[in-house]
Amino acid sequence: MERAKTLTPERMGSAMLSRRSGALAGIALAVLWAPMALVIPFFPNLAGPTGIGVFYADHANSMKWILASISVGFIAFFIFAGRLVADLIPCGSGWLWSALGGALMFMTALCAALGVDAAAVLLFESVSPETVWTLHAVAFLLAAPAAGAGAVFFVAVAALAFGGTWPRSFGWLAVLGAAVNLAAVAGFFSLAGAPNSGNGLLGGLAGPVSAWVIWILAVSFRWLRHPQLAPSEGS
Template structure:
């Protein structure tokens, strides 16, 4: 199962460039500032979007391995499926949001008003998607607290992730102020996404450090149908 945690590490590396651009996104309260931003940063964002797109391949591989691992806690299996389904919803919303804001950059020179609308749409999308992030972190916390398939410390990191995902929720009502997806008290979308990546990286490194379990040798000369 080493391919699972290695995919998690590669995912975090390919998504790391987002940490360079998210803090530099302009305030949503000014259409003029948004258009100026995209006139200067389109090339950088295109490179970041390509890196994030490659990372989705590693994400799906990691989630496949995580599903298998979490399912070992049979008494918590509903929570395991909740975690995986929530991760898919959360990251799908991220993918759509990236497409919207990148579209803003492509039309910024010809349609400033449209660029602003697309840019805002990408951030507003993060508000309802934050609830999927809360569900993911709560589910993995329950599994980590209730079984040995994940380390106990990962549950506390997940609790912090659930709290951070409450930050963007106010984006369904306002574009400015502390509680919105663009510049929330908890760093808008940067904190929820950052803790999602941090959780995956920490668990992947822990997973790689686990002692390898040797495969049980097949009995020699015994028919496959009679092996136990």
């Protein structure tokens, strides 16, 4: 209650501006990551070099721009994440730090995967098909060890939502996100079929990344609708 007294009009105005900037950053991330949808339907499985070689022959040029766009999207993500942390610190919940740790580890793995996949894109005409296959497989298999980090983030934000930080619908959306992210651990068990990290229904990249984008958009639109920090959130 003591902190609530310091929630002056100036501080509330600053919070309003910050929420709007965080929301715009979240929307910008979704826009910058949207080009992934252009190539996701064509991702091959990881069972051998043939399908992967065909993929890069058809999509190498577009992949350069897509990987660059995703990388620029990290700027928007960290602006969004900064606003999210600032919004949640007054809650005093340990789940905030679990969410932050999971987010940072997941995004670190994704960033590493982008770099390895960029090597595959740039080298596919100069090295053997087996080398391109190896690079591509390594890039996508990073989704498997990142699965736990993604799941931790969504479990944490689900706990925060069910605790009253956001509407309960955000909690159920996070539960779904946790399940989808955890399913990516299936990539440890096969290079083909549903478990594979390349295009598998369980292990593939599309589900976990989509869950992140949808949740970030949900929070961003809520911030746009409710840009002003309520006195109870400053207590």
